[in-house]
Amino acid sequence: MAQVSVRNLTKIFHSNIIAVDNVTLGINNKEFMVLLGPSGCGKSTFLRLIAGLEKLTKGKIFIGDRLVNDVPAKDRDIAMVFQTYALYPHLTTFENMAFGLRLRRYPKSEIKERVNEAAEILGIKNLLNRLPKELSGGERQRVALGRAIVRKPLVFLFDEPLSNLDAKLRVQMRTEIHKLHLKLQATMIYVTHDQLEALTLGDRIAVMKDGEIFQVDDPMKIYNLPVNKFVASFIGAPPMNFMKGKLFQKDSKFYFNEGKIQVRVIDDMYERLRAYLGKEVILGIRPEDIYDRLFVSEAPPENIARVRIEVTELLGSEVYLYLNTGLHTLIARASTHTRPQVNSDIDVVFDMSKVHFFDKDTELTIV
Numbered sequence: 001m002a003q004v005s006v007r008n009l010t011k012i013f014h015s016n017i018i019a020v021d022n023v024t025l026g027i028n029n030k031e032f033m034v035l036l037g038p039s040g041c042g043k044s045t046f047l048r049l050i051a052g053l054e055k056l057t058k059g060k061i062f063i064g065d066r067l068v069n070d071v072p073a074k075d076r077d078i079a080m081v082f083q084t085y086a087l088y089p090h091l092t093t094f095e096n097m098a099f100g101l102r103l104r105r106y107p108k109s110e111i112k113e114r115v116n117e118a119a120e121i122l123g124i125k126n127l128l129n130r131l132p133k134e135l136s137g138g139e140r141q142r143v144a145l146g147r148a149i150v151r152k153p154l155v156f157l158f159d160e161p162l163s164n165l166d167a168k169l170r171v172q173m174r175t176e177i178h179k180l181h182l183k184l185q186a187t188m189i190y191v192t193h194d195q196l197e198a199l200t201l202g203d204r205i206a207v208m209k210d211g212e213i214f215q216v217d218d219p220m221k222i223y224n225l226p227v228n229k230f231v232a233s234f235i236g237a238p239p240m241n242f243m244k245g246k247l248f249q250k251d252s253k254f255y256f257n258e259g260k261i262q263v264r265v266i267d268d269m270y271e272r273l274r275a276y277l278g279k280e281v282i283l284g285i286r287p288e289d290i291y292d293r294l295f296v297s298e299a300p301p302e303n304i305a306r307v308r309i310e311v312t313e314l315l316g317s318e319v320y321l322y323l324n325t326g327l328h329t330l331i332a333r334a335s336t337h338t339r340p341q342v343n344s345d346i347d348v349v350f351d352m353s354k355v356h357f358f359d360k361d362t363e364l365t366i367v
């Protein structure tokens with residue numbers, strides 16, 4: 001069993017930088033956990049603490065059932081794959097993959113067996129005699145993966161392993177890593193700032209900011225039920241739209257008034273929003289939940305807003321509309337049947353069952 005758990009894990013660098021701030025997180029055996037957050041939020045430090053490459057300031061790290069706080073890196077039975085492949089330039093693919101095993105004095109026959117097995121899994125058997133300079137970027141990253149696989153570690157740690165690859169290769173390698181996880185059935189912790197990698201790879205995603213973890217959930221929960229505005233904004237592309245506005249009640253109905261446009265809140269949200277009546281809140285709506293009125297049959301008149309089209313971006317299968325309410329810019333993802341004119345006005349419909357409301361001060365999700 002190779003679950004990993006950390007409790008109250010904290011790392012403060014000498015200069016009083018809190019890189020990891022009291023993080024408690026459990027990663028299940030065989031789970032693919034993605035740690036997602038912007039650059040500088042403490043992702044690499046978190047991985048390096050688990051690997052034993054960095055000394056923790058406070059807290060506990062367990063690998064399996066073993067407390068490893070004082071276990072040196074080489075005895076933690078972990079393999080790490082970095083962004084830079086760091087292959088030895090004078091060694092062949094085979095020797096690069098065998099290097100760690102030789103250091104650990106594995107018998108020759110076993111080294112050969114393990115390297116061949118890993119090469120088979122990664123589809124690089126034909127590259128075993130090549131030097132790194134004779135390999136493409138993607139092939140080099142495969143060798144770096146191979147070097148981790150041959151160790152048969154309890155846990156794999158990945159630190160943004162795909163960010164040096166070009167866009168197309170990144171997508172391809174993403175699938176490879178997914179397959180690798182299915183094949184090896186190993187516990188993996190994968191760090192990235194790329195929300196799409198997180199959504200596509202993670203059994204669960206932990207969203208991190210400023211050394212803290214805000215939410216740990218499966219990808220669809222993170223997407224549909226973000227706990228705060230930061231999580232809502234970090235997942236999804238184009239990102240969720242936000243508008244400041246006031247909540248008010250008229251007759252028995254609740255409305256959100258942005259200043260220029262107004263929409264009606266669905267009944268299901270009344271209870272959670274009641275305390276905010278008469279106050280400013282933030283409404284969040286994803287680009288796919290704003291529709292061109294022409295394509296909505298029976299649009300509720302109270303959810304229609306007139307906005308100005310500022311820019312359109314055609315992506316082939318869909319078109320992004322940059323819309324201006326007069327106070328806020330919104331992005332809508334529309335079908336290419338929509339052929340809107342820039343600088344003209346358009347009626348859009350808000351799917352009010354999909355909106356989120358956030359507290360203006362704490363930025364926590366209200367509903």
Ligand SMILES: Nc1ncnc2c1ncn2[C@@H]1O[C@H](COP(=O)(O)OP(=O)(O)O)[C@@H](O)[C@H]1O
Nearest residue numbers: 013014017019038039040041042043044045046
């Ligand atoms: N060795 C170090 N000494 C001092 N500060 C560091 C060191 N390593 C990282 N930091 C700081 O800790 C914070 C988190 O860094 P890091 O874990 O590399 O973030 P990420 O991998 O998410 O980009 C940053 O503010 C960074 O400058």
Ligand SMILES: [Mg+2]
Nearest residue numbers: 043044045159
């Ligand atoms: Mg990093």
